[in-house]
Amino acid sequence: MPAPATTSAEKTEVKTIVDPGIERGIENLTPEKTTQIIKSVLDSEAGARFKTYIDICVHCGLCSEGCHYFLSHDGNPLFSPAGKVKQTIWEIVKNKARVTPDFLRQAAEIAYTECNLCRRCAMYCPFGIDIAYLIMMMRRICHKLGVTPQNIQDTAHSHSATYNQMWVKEDEWIDSLHWQEDEARDEIPDLRIPIEKEGADIFYSVIGPEPKFRTQLIYKAAVIMNAAGMNWTMPATPGWDNSDMCMFTGDHEMMGRLKKIHFDTAMRLKSKRIVMGECGHAFRSVYDVGNRWLGWKMPPIPVIHAVEFYHELFQQGRIKVATKFEPPVTFQDPCNIVRGRGLHEIARDVVRTTCETFIEMEPNREHNYCCCAGGGVINCGPSYKIKRIQGDRIKADQLKAVMEKGARVVVAPCHNCHGGLEDILHHYGIDMKIKFLSDIIYEVMEKPAQK
Amino acid sequence: MNSIYTFVSGPLVWISFILFIGGSLYRLISMARLARKKDIIVYEYTSLYYALRSILHWIVPFGSANMRKHPWMTFVAFAFHLCLLIVPIFLFAHIVLVKESWDVSWPYISDGLADILALIVIASCIFFLARRLTVPEAKYLTSLSDYVILAIVAAPFLTGFWTHHQWFGYKVMGILHILSGQVMLVAIPFTRLSHMIFFPFTRGYMGSEFGAIRHAHDW
Numbered sequence: 001m002p003a004p005a006t007t008s009a010e011k012t013e014v015k016t017i018v019d020p021g022i023e024r025g026i027e028n029l030t031p032e033k034t035t036q037i038i039k040s041v042l043d044s045e046a047g048a049r050f051k052t053y054i055d056i057c058v059h060c061g062l063c064s065e066g067c068h069y070f071l072s073h074d075g076n077p078l079f080s081p082a083g084k085v086k087q088t089i090w091e092i093v094k095n096k097a098r099v100t101p102d103f104l105r106q107a108a109e110i111a112y113t114e115c116n117l118c119r120r121c122a123m124y125c126p127f128g129i130d131i132a133y134l135i136m137m138m139r140r141i142c143h144k145l146g147v148t149p150q151n152i153q154d155t156a157h158s159h160s161a162t163y164n165q166m167w168v169k170e171d172e173w174i175d176s177l178h179w180q181e182d183e184a185r186d187e188i189p190d191l192r193i194p195i196e197k198e199g200a201d202i203f204y205s206v207i208g209p210e211p212k213f214r215t216q217l218i219y220k221a222a223v224i225m226n227a228a229g230m231n232w233t234m235p236a237t238p239g240w241d242n243s244d245m246c247m248f249t250g251d252h253e254m255m256g257r258l259k260k261i262h263f264d265t266a267m268r269l270k271s272k273r274i275v276m277g278e279c280g281h282a283f284r285s286v287y288d289v290g291n292r293w294l295g296w297k298m299p300p301i302p303v304i305h306a307v308e309f310y311h312e313l314f315q316q317g318r319i320k321v322a323t324k325f326e327p328p329v330t331f332q333d334p335c336n337i338v339r340g341r342g343l344h345e346i347a348r349d350v351v352r353t354t355c356e357t358f359i360e361m362e363p364n365r366e367h368n369y370c371c372c373a374g375g376g377v378i379n380c381g382p383s384y385k386i387k388r389i390q391g392d393r394i395k396a397d398q399l400k401a402v403m404e405k406g407a408r409v410v411v412a413p414c415h416n417c418h419g420g421l422e423d424i425l426h427h428y429g430i431d432m433k434i435k436f437l438s439d440i441i442y443e444v445m446e447k448p449a450q451k
Numbered sequence: 452m453n454s455i456y457t458f459v460s461g462p463l464v465w466i467s468f469i470l471f472i473g474g475s476l477y478r479l480i481s482m483a484r485l486a487r488k489k490d491i492i493v494y495e496y497t498s499l500y501y502a503l504r505s506i507l508h509w510i511v512p513f514g515s516a517n518m519r520k521h522p523w524m525t526f527v528a529f530a531f532h533l534c535l536l537i538v539p540i541f542l543f544a545h546i547v548l549v550k551e552s553w554d555v556s557w558p559y560i561s562d563g564l565a566d567i568l569a570l571i572v573i574a575s576c577i578f579f580l581a582r583r584l585t586v587p588e589a590k591y592l593t594s595l596s597d598y599v600i601l602a603i604v605a606a607p608f609l610t611g612f613w614t615h616h617q618w619f620g621y622k623v624m625g626i627l628h629i630l631s632g633q634v635m636l637v638a639i640p641f642t643r644l645s646h647m648i649f650f651p652f653t654r655g656y657m658g659s660e661f662g663a664i665r666h667a668h669d670w
Contacts, residue, residue: 047489048482052653056646059597061588065520070588077591086592123669124517126509127650128657288664297495342666366667367516 017383021150022108026101028146034104038097041141050137053129054093057082063131066124068369069114072393079391081121081131084110088138108147111138113384114391116375117248118335123366132375136250143250151381155245158208160254163238163261165208165245174236176211180219184226188448191226193218196269197233203271203301204234205262207243207279207415214415217277220442224310227448228318232275239265242276244285248376252293259290266301273302275309278436280336280414281374287341305337307413310437311346314353320446321354327433328357329440330399330407332421333368334414350437351411354444359407361398369395371412373420389427392420396428403432413437452622459629467633474640475648482649493656498663505658506651508670515670524582531575534568538608539632541565544615562615569608576605596643603638606631 064070064080077083088107117132158167181193239261246254291299313319337343344365372392486493508514518525543559550556583593610628661669
């Protein structure tokens with residue numbers, strides 16, 4: 001293992017990012033208030049898992065291998081999972097919640113922008129310590145202190161004000177659906193995007209960024225639904241957005257409200273189940289975080305991710321492939337639906353069904369490297385972009401290797417993976433395209449108009 | 452000297468075992484109650500099948516991807532933990548003491564083998580020490596307490612080996628051996644050595660989350 005590239009002091013020096021959200025939050029605090037708030041979080045929320053994880057960690061550093069930041073920074077221990085816990089939670093525990101503004105500034109930056117909560121390290125710690133949970137606890141403390149990066153806090157505010165992530169107004173949402181329906185009717189004249197239909201088999205929900213700037217995905221989903229002859233609907237009211245940046249800022253109360261309105265809306269429409277678009281973090285929030293906050297052991301209404309849905313459509317022969325996608329593809333395993341839901345094998349089934357040539361990245365499946373955008377990191381804004389790209393150099397190496405084997409397109413069924421990989425491909429000059437599974441399916445499927 | 456010996460090999464043995472067993476039970480029960488109060492999900496999501504599946508992958512040498520990435524560490528860690536358990540339990544000299552007191556006994560290993568196993572423990576401790584001093588990610592996490600814990604673990608084996616071979620001052624060393632063994636026992640429930648009692652629960656819980664809820668492997 002080479003010596004760390006930067007020492008703790010050097011790392012502090014290169015920290016030139018001044019985040020107005022974090023700075024303003026710190027200005028509003030006094031030492032007493034800080035200590036009191038941290039203590040109240042630890043007293044009420046840090047329980048047996050927290051205590052055990054702190055008590056038994058033997059400081060072996062074996063989790064390091066699990067972290068893309070660590071691997072991308074030439075083994076700099078400051079970026080190892082336990083190293084990040086040492087710089088945040090351990091300090092708080094050791095100092096009995098008495099911490100300085102400088103500590104808070106650094107802890108917030110580490111918790112929000114140096115960990116994607118991808119949970120890969122949990123598979124590398126011999127004891128199975130949930131390090132992402134500890135980093136999340138740091139974020140929870142930051143949220144309670146009001147010390148959060150400005151950009152992600154803005155999306156959290158949007159969630160509070162509109163129940164969606166992107167300040168999309170109610171009429172704009174309905175308008176976007178009508179617009180996409182109109183557009184798609186050029187191609188398939190009888191296509192519908194059924195809004196507010198009661199008793200549909202499928203309640204289709206997407207994330208805020210889809211109507212905002214990836215509207216073509218709603219178009220493609222509509223084409224797939226129509227071709228497959230599904231009985232589906234999308235709501236006209238708030239609750240259409242399944243995304244959840246509040247989960248990542250540490251605003252669990254708001255997370256609960258978001259998940260509640262999402263489930264409630266599906267139940268108001270008496271839908272049989274929720275099908276979610278190709279988003280990873282939203283799935284995590286609906287499937288195993290938000291539901292728990294609300295006291296649901298499992299979601300109160302069946303929820304499946306787009307990957308499962310597409311797989312089902314092919315299995316049941318509801319959509320057929322006209323001509324397979326030609327350029328050789330590789331597959332990016334998104335953390336939240338692979339380590340979070342084990343969809344890696346069926347996703348590969350869909351890829352093999354729709355594409356001529358499929359080439360594996362190494363490592364893959366549960367061991368795939370994170371895109372470095374998830375966990376709210378990309379939502380912390382452009383000031384952290386370079387940091388995010390440098391923090392995932394290992395991803396660039398992985399992509400270059402698979403490109404050398406012939407892959408030209410990365411299939412990534414996750415919005416965050418798209419954002420992260422786009423920046424990585426561009427920065428490291430890797431000539432590959434990124435596609436959603438729905439992009440590919442839309443391209444290769446038999447469409448009703450062509451029948 | 453004799454009175455010290457009588458004290459450490461009599462009352463102190465009782466005290467240390469009471470602290471070890473009672474302390475371990477206390478830690479387990481209080482943690483279980485805390486979890487019941489604040490981490491109810493641990494009870495809700497723990498699945499015996501997936502917990503055991505995960506534990507099995509992590510107690511078999513090279514059963515996880517990370518173990519294969521660090522073959523030396525894996526080799527040493529497994530040799531260390533195995534010998535650490537085998538030597539004190541199956542050492543002839545220990546079994547004789549128990550037999551004399553309670554007339555209970557069980558099979559023992561030869562002294563020659565015990566010597567080798569004890570040396571493996573000592574060598575492993577030296578390996579861990581060297582690793583803490585040289586491997587950056589371990590070095591960064593290391594604090595004084597980590598060295599103290601390493602010393603606590605190495606001491607009974609060093610002193611035991613010394614005493615068994617009746618080297619210089621072995622009588623004092625014998626007393627130190629008993630004392631250091633007691634220190635280690637008492638340290639188990641109250642230091643990071645408590646991973647001995649909590650490992651099945653943390654690993655099992657993570658295995659349950661990964662297996663039953665997330666339908667994925669965690670090794």
